[in-house]
Amino acid sequence: MSEELISKKELLDLAGISYGQLYRWKRKDLIPEEWFIRKSTFTGQETFFPKQKILERINKIQLMKENLSLDELADMFSPNLTDLQLEKGELVKRNIVSESVMKIYSELDQGNDLFNISRLLQVYVFEKLLQSGEISLEEGKMLLQVLKDHASEIKQKSGRLIITRKLGVSSCLLTVNADSIHFEQGTKVVASLSLMECMEEIKSKLV
Amino acid sequence: MNQAENLIINGTGSYPGGDYQKVSIRGEGTIANDVNCSAFHVYGTGETLENIRAGSVKIMGEAEFKGNIAADKTLVMGSMTVDRQAKLTKMKILGELSVGEHLSGDTADIKGSLTVDGDVEYESFVSSGAFEIKGLLTAEAIKLSLSFSTSKAEEIGGGKITVKRGAWLIPFTNIPLSKKEGFLSAKTIEGDEIYLENTTAEVVRGNVVKIGPGCHIGLVEYSTELKQSADSTIKESIKR
Numbered sequence: 001m002s003e004e005l006i007s008k009k010e011l012l013d014l015a016g017i018s019y020g021q022l023y024r025w026k027r028k029d030l031i032p033e034e035w036f037i038r039k040s041t042f043t044g045q046e047t048f049f050p051k052q053k054i055l056e057r058i059n060k061i062q063l064m065k066e067n068l069s070l071d072e073l074a075d076m077f078s079p080n081l082t083d084l085q086l087e088k089g090e091l092v093k094r095n096i097v098s099e100s101v102m103k104i105y106s107e108l109d110q111g112n113d114l115f116n117i118s119r120l121l122q123v124y125v126f127e128k129l130l131q132s133g134e135i136s137l138e139e140g141k142m143l144l145q146v147l148k149d150h151a152s153e154i155k156q157k158s159g160r161l162i163i164t165r166k167l168g169v170s171s172c173l174l175t176v177n178a179d180s181i182h183f184e185q186g187t188k189v190v191a192s193l194s195l196m197e198c199m200e201e202i203k204s205k206l207v
Numbered sequence: 208m209n210q211a212e213n214l215i216i217n218g219t220g221s222y223p224g225g226d227y228q229k230v231s232i233r234g235e236g237t238i239a240n241d242v243n244c245s246a247f248h249v250y251g252t253g254e255t256l257e258n259i260r261a262g263s264v265k266i267m268g269e270a271e272f273k274g275n276i277a278a279d280k281t282l283v284m285g286s287m288t289v290d291r292q293a294k295l296t297k298m299k300i301l302g303e304l305s306v307g308e309h310l311s312g313d314t315a316d317i318k319g320s321l322t323v324d325g326d327v328e329y330e331s332f333v334s335s336g337a338f339e340i341k342g343l344l345t346a347e348a349i350k351l352s353l354s355f356s357t358s359k360a361e362e363i364g365g366g367k368i369t370v371k372r373g374a375w376l377i378p379f380t381n382i383p384l385s386k387k388e389g390f391l392s393a394k395t396i397e398g399d400e401i402y403l404e405n406t407t408a409e410v411v412r413g414n415v416v417k418i419g420p421g422c423h424i425g426l427v428e429y430s431t432e433l434k435q436s437a438d439s440t441i442k443e444s445i446k447r
Contacts, residue, residue, distance in 0.1 A: 008397075009412070009428070009447070013447075018366070018399045018414065019364060019365070019366070019397045019398050019399050019412070019413065019414075020347065020365060020366030020367070020398065020399045022364075023345045023347075023364045023365050023366070023397075024347060024366070026328075026345065027311075027328045027330075027345055045362075045394055045395055045409070045410065
């Protein structure tokens, strides 16, 4: 699938930033090297970017640079979360998971107290939906099972978690790279969560 | 814990790496593994076969680093070669430095010569020497005084870019001391504020672009202002 590209010039116009800022962010590794796509055009060499990704990223940088230094931002965007390990207590302390939810999770999950990134995602989604009151505890258990069974597929993909109810029976499904999903009439979609977004939220809490 | 010891090589020797306080090579020395030290001085010929991390690096003779290097302060009066990546936070090059991959840091002051096969990233890059960079040269402020030979970079990008002819003038006049002149050649130059002299480039893009004497530019794209000196050529210019 080819992505839509945007030239550097158009990007600067659209985002309202200067060359200096763009290069500064590149130097700080806020924008990955792979996004700089060099192509020769009839006016000479030009640099292009994947449009969607870069605009999203610049938006985020502009929003967050008010509160965070560029170095802190760089840590956030860097993908070194894969070898992240956090203690159970740390998660509660950092306000990622509330104490009560963590207690329920620990009862259901017979793992140790160290959380790697995929377990972190599980417990975060669990927390989020339980706290908002959208799902019941039973549905939460189901959800955890789904996330656990397909943990390997979630990584780095735009997965979406959907919980539906019909006639009092609930079901949970996980879509990976799905374009659109359609349901039977009368099905109520209780919750729909993008796992990528959850990941970003966790990252921003970790900083 | 014991304080790390000094490693002093006088004469010829090959030593293992490890943690040292000060490493000083006065003859010919080779260090076989990773080194971690607060000071690394070479007065003769030095070589490290793997990575090195040092507080301050001083090369008066000749040094070759076959792995990566990270140093807070670097002064090169002789010649220094890095085969892989170099992170030299504060560097001053009076002799010559050549880097095989990426070179980065905070401030670069170049009076000698610099050769890099990858990209160069600094906050402030000041050169009155010569360089050849195969990749992108990017810095918040780039200030070049061209006094000899032709400096080359594939791409130059940053906030403020100033390129002037060599600064060696007869005091209180505008007459250059030597007849030699330096030049700069790049494919693209992009910045917010750009001033160029003696530069050949295919494309120059910026907000405020001033083209001084001795330039040959294919295309200038600017948004605020373009000034051109009479003795330079611009094939095409676009205001956007």
